[in-house]
Amino acid sequence: MQLIKRGSRGNEVVDIQTRLIKLGFNLGPTGVDGIFGKYTELAVKKFQQDRGLLIDGIVGEDTWRELVEATYRLGDRILYLRSPFLRGDDVKQLQRFLNILGFNAGPVDGIFGSLTEKAVREFQKNVELVSDGIVGPSTLRAFQNFRRILKSNEHADFPVREEEPPTSRGVISIFKGKRVAVDFGHGYPPDPGAVGPSGLRESEVCEDVGERFGNLLDLLGAKVIYTRKKGEFVGLSERANLANDLKVELFISFHISGSTDTKAEGSSTYYFASGNHFSKRGKKLAQVIQEELVSSLGRKDGRIHGKNFLVLRETRMPAVLIEPVYITNPEEEKLLKEDVFRQKIAVAVFDGLKRYFQA
Ligand SMILES: [Zn+2]
Numbered sequence: 001m002q003l004i005k006r007g008s009r010g011n012e013v014v015d016i017q018t019r020l021i022k023l024g025f026n027l028g029p030t031g032v033d034g035i036f037g038k039y040t041e042l043a044v045k046k047f048q049q050d051r052g053l054l055i056d057g058i059v060g061e062d063t064w065r066e067l068v069e070a071t072y073r074l075g076d077r078i079l080y081l082r083s084p085f086l087r088g089d090d091v092k093q094l095q096r097f098l099n100i101l102g103f104n105a106g107p108v109d110g111i112f113g114s115l116t117e118k119a120v121r122e123f124q125k126n127v128e129l130v131s132d133g134i135v136g137p138s139t140l141r142a143f144q145n146f147r148r149i150l151k152s153n154e155h156a157d158f159p160v161r162e163e164e165p166p167t168s169r170g171v172i173s174i175f176k177g178k179r180v181a182v183d184f185g186h187g188y189p190p191d192p193g194a195v196g197p198s199g200l201r202e203s204e205v206c207e208d209v210g211e212r213f214g215n216l217l218d219l220l221g222a223k224v225i226y227t228r229k230k231g232e233f234v235g236l237s238e239r240a241n242l243a244n245d246l247k248v249e250l251f252i253s254f255h256i257s258g259s260t261d262t263k264a265e266g267s268s269t270y271y272f273a274s275g276n277h278f279s280k281r282g283k284k285l286a287q288v289i290q291e292e293l294v295s296s297l298g299r300k301d302g303r304i305h306g307k308n309f310l311v312l313r314e315t316r317m318p319a320v321l322i323e324p325v326y327i328t329n330p331e332e333e334k335l336l337k338e339d340v341f342r343q344k345i346a347v348a349v350f351d352g353l354k355r356y357f358q359a
Pocket residue numbers: 185186193194202255256
């Protein structure tokens with residue numbers, strides 16, 4: 001292509017200037033005037049710097065392609081796997097979003113390759129859409145349904161464009177109106193729970209993971225009852241009583257394991273048992289959640305166990321206590337610091353509930 005640079009005029013310059021403005025660059029007092037002047041050149045240089053291009057203030061082939069890719073937003077076009085791969089910032093948004101939701105789209109490189117396609121298919125399966133790997137209107141709408149989760153995540157720049165409201169179908173109808181208690185296992189101060197080798201507190205992780213899980217449920221029309229606010233301390237019996245009083249259908253207590261043995265690792269889920277007596281439905285719930293945790297996190301299967309824990313014993317509905325990994329294991333503590341991993345835990349528990357309600 002012809003190089004567009006200082007002194008150039010015409011429609012191409014208008015196009016470049018419009019894209020620069022859209023990307024938030026300042027074109028000074030002249031704005032979009034179709035004349036490649038001092039301000040346009042400065043903006044092009046800044047853009048080139050931001051995108052790791054040669055900084056010469058000239059729009060050649062590379063800079064032009066990068067300008068086009070940078071201005072794509074999710075929803076501007078249909079995304080799918082083709083050759084050559086589709087590239088652009090809309091693909092980056094998509095990848096970031098899928099990763100946050102726990103569907104591995106690989107590195108956020110803006111290239112719609114096979115790993116990204118696979119993640120799209122997984123996502124579609126999860127929300128009961130046709131699993132065709134094509135990001136078109138119905139998949140975009142499903143993404144919109146998840147936008148509130150992303151609002152609570154400052155790293156996600158998923159567009160929050162309002163579209164038509166979600167329809168009550170598929171997975172939404174499973175959760176609609178269900179009353180679920182989300183119990184943060186620990187509240188700091190005064191109860192940090194277990195503490196990892198680098199100082200990560202169990203309380204902080206179970207609040208965050210529990211809230212991510214609650215957001216998923218809330219989004220799909222369930223009624224989420226938190227047994228306490230973040231950072232607040234409420235006793236065990238009080239939390240169990242609250243769930244009883246509000247007649248919730250399920251009680252999910254979020255914990256992270258701790259041990260003096262730093263090699264201890266893996267996922268476990270607990271249900272109520274004492275002597276010969278155990279909660280049948282609690283065990284069933286623990287089983288499906290445990291299966292989802294193990295298959296999604298890929299950590300060691302610590303299995304399900306019947307325990308006489310207070311919150312399991314004093315709650316009258318099926319109740320489980322989850323311990324997805326060990327915070328005291330350095331490798332697992334490191335995973336717990338990642339947003340994507342936390343979201344994976346939340347999605348796995350959510351998938352367990354989905355199976356439980358569907359059964
Ligand atoms: Zn705990």
